[in-house]
Amino acid sequence: MEGIKILVVEDEKKIADTLKLGLTEQGFSTEVAYDGKIGHLLFQSEKYDLVILDINLPEMNGYELCKAIRRQDQHLPVILLTAMSSIENKIEGYDAGADDYIIKPFEFRELLLKIKVLLKRTAYHPEPVGNLLRASDLEMNLDTKEVFRAGRKINLTLKEFQVLEYLMRNKNRMVSRADLSLNVWEADFNSNTNVIDVYISYVRSKVDKDFDHRLIQTHIGMGYILKEKGT
Numbered sequence: 764m765e766g767i768k769i770l771v772v773e774d775e776k777k778i779a780d781t782l783k784l785g786l787t788e789q790g791f792s793t794e795v796a797y798d799g800k801i802g803h804l805l806f807q808s809e810k811y812d813l814v815i816l817d818i819n820l821p822e823m824n825g826y827e828l829c830k831a832i833r834r835q836d837q838h839l840p841v842i843l844l845t846a847m848s849s850i851e852n853k854i855e856g857y858d859a860g861a862d863d864y865i866i867k868p869f870e871f872r873e874l875l876l877k878i879k880v881l882l883k884r885t886a887y888h889p890e891p892v893g894n895l896l897r898a899s900d901l902e903m904n905l906d907t908k909e910v911f912r913a914g915r916k917i918n919l920t921l922k923e924f925q926v927l928e929y930l931m932r933n934k935n936r937m938v939s940r941a942d943l944s945l946n947v948w949e950a951d952f953n954s955n956t957n958v959i960d961v962y963i964s965y966v967r968s969k970v971d972k973d974f975d976h977r978l979i980q981t982h983i984g985m986g987y988i989l990k991e992k993g994t
């Protein structure tokens with residue numbers, strides 16, 4: 764864990780200081796900001812490997828800060844820390860570009876596990892270069908993060924892009940919600956069922972709208988399949 768820098772943005776001093784202590788004990792170099800604005804300043808002045816972000820923060824809330832981070836860095840792992848566990852809050856967080864969630868009160872070792880998973884993902888899975896995924900007339904450029912259907916550009920949020928990428932990598936094959944949960948959210952299935960359904964519906968409405976052939980199909984009780992025409 765040597766040399767790995769974590770930024771914690773949390774206004775509850777007790778939680779922030781406990782996190783700093785725990786993370787430091789684990790060998791992470793940890794800095795704390797007690798409000799969103801300071802968090803943003805630190806993010807801009809230092810290179811971090813991961814950010815832990817509370818949602819309800821003074822000056823700039825966690826969603827806003829997460830979006831600001833994403834505008835500058837697409838890949839920096841961000842974990843949201845929140846007492847709000849509703850599906851709407853989760854979706855808002857993922858739309859803001861967060862990679863994962865942890866609900867307060869939480870166990871430190873659960874957070875530690877999520878941190879390790881996210882760090883591993885960034886370290887061992889660098890962005891593929893010059894990669895294009897294709898399914899019928901749908902094309903995904905993994906370098907530019909652009910998606911086109913029949914030459915027409917489709918705008919997706921980061922999470923929608925990841926969902927579609929997983930479906931395209933497994934095209935013409937049934938994908939269960941558990942597969943999606945594990946691979947796109949790296950979270951266990953039960954906590955994420957509704958979130959997955961909502962994301963599939965977003966992606967489908969963007970990808971299949973205005974086209975005769977519906978690429979993304981639902982098989983009740985089994986999952987989803989991105990099916991090419993004529994297969």
Ligand code: CA
Pocket residue numbers: 773774775817818819820
């Ligand atoms: Ca707070």
